[in-house]
């Protein structure tokens with residue numbers, strides 16, 4: 001699993017431009033340059049339509065850049081890279097599989113011996129408090145529980161890179177807070193390299209080691225800020241002055257972009 005040179009970024013985006021519909025079409029991403037190193041938790045923060053999902057889809061090998069290059073472990077991404085975990089806003093659980101089977105799907109799809117991965121699946125379920133729900137079907141779960149199952153699934157094969165696209169966007173505020181705390185705990189424990197798309201400033205600052213702000217379409221890197229916050233965080237951090245300073249800074253940036261009006 002290890003790489004020869006740990007100082008090499010795991011992701012390199014160089015002047016990545018993505019256009020839809022040919023030359024005269026719509027530019028979704030405009031010369032995105034961004035490196036991500038192993039173990040970072042990077043939030044991509046920006047308004048709707050600025051290309052956040054498109055960027056993740058390029059990383060997942062589901063879209064090809066129009067110009068520029070995008071490397072994973074030093075190699076251009078052509079099709080879904082090995083070692084990728086994905087969790088999106090719609091949890092995409094299969095209703096005819098129980099919770100445990102849903103978590104085990106990546107092993108099933110990967111042609112691996114599903115039985116070998118069951119202990120790990122159960123451990124992940126325990127980590128998010130769902131150990132007693134292994135044989136329950138998704139239709140009997142709340143939105144928050146379903147999203148926890150989806151997170152377990154994305155972590156099953158110990159991904160080198162975890163891509164999360166507004167995974168908590170459809171949840172009520174309290175459940176979202178809880179899942180923020182849960183996800184942070186998991187990340188602090190495992191340090192999986194994560195790219196997390198959100199348009200919540202609070203969520204971005206709480207979860208991340210670095211926040212990359214995209215401008216409104218066409219998406220450009222407007223700001224790239226390494227956060228000097230404790231590695232281990234509880235929700236109470238959100239009331240601390242250093243947290244509020246960052247949150248205020250990003251809000252001010254969105255105001256200058258004309259996206260929020262005080």
Ligand SMILES: Nc1ncnc2c1ncn2[C@@H]1O[C@H](COP(=O)(O)OP(=O)(O)O)[C@@H](O)[C@H]1O
Pocket residue numbers: 020021026028046047048049050051052053054055217
């Ligand atoms: N497959 C596609 N074909 C054409 N336009 C697309 C496609 N995917 C995304 N877009 C456009 O690209 C822009 C960025 O979309 P998206 O990446 O979904 O933004 P975000 O996730 O930041 O809300 C939007 O204007 C969207 O309509």
Ligand SMILES: [Mg+2]
Pocket residue numbers: 052053054165
């Ligand atoms: Mg999106």
